[in-house]
Amino acid sequence: MRTLHPEPLTAAAFAPFGDVIELAGARQMPINAGTTIRFHDLAQVDVLAEGGRTLINLFRAQPRDVPVRLSLMERHPLGSQAFLPLVDAPYYVVVAEDDHGRPGALRAFVTNGWQGVNYAKNVWHHPLLALGAVRDFIVVDRGGAGVNLEEHLLDEAVCIAT
């Protein structure tokens, strides 16, 4: 069994895979006569390939057993996929660069405070890894015709160090 040691999730470290959705560093605009702050344009939504459209969904995830064991990676060739947690609780994010059509070296991240992620189109990532309790996430992704899911079973057992 191989063990991954999760890194803190930062925009710089995650840049090859997509956007970290967070308030730190975001453009802020006071609106509504000063009663509201707009944290503006937090992720690059990229869903229009092959006639796609933007979907808003809610994912309700069961917590994983720890240490978390990884089984497969997936990617969405036609669209980005953003996850925005409803609660401020840590969860894991596992991604990989592509290596000749399959995931290369896995990288694990752990969130710190209220952070979401937006996987760029066609980026390998593990399905949602909630921790501790049932967690709800707003998910913004692509709807429409076309094959938008590719899965890859991992060859060896991998877990995330707690």
Add this chain to the structure above:
Amino acid sequence: MRTLHPEPLTAAAFAPFGDVIELAGARQMPINAGTTIRFHDLAQVDVLAEGGRTLINLFRAQPRDVPVRLSLMERHPLGSQAFLPLVDAPYYVVVAEDDHGRPGALRAFVTNGWQGVNYAKNVWHHPLLALGAVRDFIVVDRGGAGVNLEEHLLDEAVCIAT
């Protein structure tokens, strides 16, 4: 001073103005080997007019004093705007049908449980009306060129009955 009495927010009552975003009645799909439920396609995102694109933002709203006094209505001629609360706490939603280019009779709604709204393109609505504490909302709306805001000051003072 005129007083509005808020109605419960239901999909049927709100239909002329857009979508109620809620889990009751949503299409549910088990995904990720049964570890997650996907509540699918909760709102009609309509942001592509005049070269628009989908934005994901966070709005941080100060709570309103009660009884809430209304001052102006606004609408977005080029795109829908969805609000999804991070917390399960009631807030007000005020909308109006168009009456020759200005808001007609105002209708006030109050949320019940975790509910969001998606204002359809060009629907008159009041800016965000949070209650009780600072509240965060995920907002999915339109970015891009073009004039996407129209405001209308109310002619008479209106408040919402508590």
